Amino acid sequence: MNDTVTLTIEQAQELSLAVLEGNGFGKEHAGAIMRSVVAAQIDECHSHGLYRLMGCVHTARNGGLDTHAQPEIIDQAPAITRVDARKGCSLLSFEKALPMLVEKTRHCGISVLAITNSFHFSALWPEVEQISAHGLVGMAMTPTHAFVAPAGGTKPLLGTNPIAFSWPRPGKTPYTFDFATSMIARGEIELHRRAGKPIPEGWAIDKNGDATTDPTEALEGAMLTFGGHKGSALSTMIGLLAGPLIGDVLGHETYAASENAPGKPHHGEMIIAFSPETFLGADAQKHLDHAEELFEGIVNQGARLPSQRRFEARERSRKNGVTIPKALYEDLSALTAEQ
Structure with missing residues (x-):
């Protein structure tokens, strides 16, 4: 079958x-x-x-987002672009603001795109790879709803709070990583639930704070950060940078829409771009070539690039x-x- x-x-x-x-x-x-x-x-x-x-x-x-919202793009400062997504999906805000981000980055060497009041559900690597396709270095981060317990805690407070990075490699695929600061993306637990499969140990705890391999119990309990206190600290950093710093909420102040209420699923996203050419001028290519030594060293040991x-x-x-x-x-x- x-x-x-x-x-x-x-x-x-x-x-x-x-x-x-x-x-x-x-x-x-x-x-x-x-x-x-x-x-x-x-x-x-x-x-x-x-x-x-x-x-x-x-x-x-369930009324959790505006499916026709037009983002408002704000030229905040020479190196800062703000976008009010107006409760629409963050992806349209990113696409519409990307040209301004690229222009500001080439001029200033570094630039920030702050998207607020948005519904965000997507992977971050497509965004940072669109940035590296312009020959720029890209970073992105966003909080999520409170699904994750802080290190040493037992109740959801942090989000899965992913971070992504992409380094351009002309003629090659970029060096890109995109990972949640939780042990795994929440969607992976949901896929295990749909497939009727247990999750690995160490991914989550149940609502009583006990370890579980049952995906349903995990979804009702709390996910765990990777690396214990290290992942917990990174998750907190992301919550602050893509929350209060850009004038938006903390992850635990948001919650998903449901049949009973439209929820409060809207929050922020911070995207940072760097221009090697603006930083380095005529020496940019020399230093980009130098970076290749690190990638080659990783591969030559039999390791895999992200x-x-x-x-x-x-x-x-x-x-x-x-x-x-x-x-x-x-x-x-x-x-x-x-x-």
């Missing part, structure tokens, strides 16, 4: 747009979301791929299409049929 469905990239794009536009998303928001989830699916990042369309529709249906498996998956998907669970395909198709 075949429990998966393989789609061409074009079919994945069409299905995503049908789900989003059929459930009230304006064309601009639908396009921005589609590009992000399909990019993640192509790279076999299943927890942030087409599966995330379910959450977008759920949030929209995102290497993702780039390999990208090539496979371009040739063979993307494969998703049949149950997910049926759920997404049902969302289009309901309209």
Whole structure:
């Protein structure tokens, strides 16, 4: 029995747009979301791929985001761009503000894009890789709802609070990492629950503060930070930089929309870009070439660069299409049929 469905990239794009536009998303928001989830699916990042369309529709249906909001772009300072997403998805805000971020970064050497009042659900690597595609170094971070217990604690207070980084390597795939400061992204636990599989030990605790491998108990309890107190400190830093510093809320002050209430799912995102050329002038290429020695040293030891498996998956998907669970395909198709 075949429990998966393989789609061409074009079919994945069409299905995503049908789900989003059929459930009230304006064309601009639908396009921005589609590009992000399909990019993640192509790279076999299943927890942030087409599966995330379910959450977008759920949030929209319950009044948790404005599916037609037009972001307000504010030229705050020579090296700072602010965007008020107006309770819309963060992805459209990023796409619309990216040209200003690039221009300011080339002029100042470093620039910050602060997106506030946004619904954010997506992986961060597509954003930082769009920055490194311009020859810039990119960083991004955002808080999430309180799913994670601080090191030594037993109750959710921190978010999964991811951080991403991308370093341009002309002629090669960029050096990119994107990871949650929790042991794993929450979507991975949700995928284990959908598949009826236990989670590894050390990912989460139940509502009583006891270790658990049951994904349902984990979702009702709290996730754990990676590296104990180190991950907890990084998560706190991200919450501060992408929260109070840019005039937005802390993660634990937000919560998801539900059938009973529209929730408060809106929060901030901080994106930082650096221009090697502005920092270094005519010597920029020499120092970028020097950086390659570090990457070569890692690989020569038999180690793997971050995102290497993702780039390999990208090539496979371009040739063979993307494969998703049949149950997910049926759920997404049902969302289009309901309209």
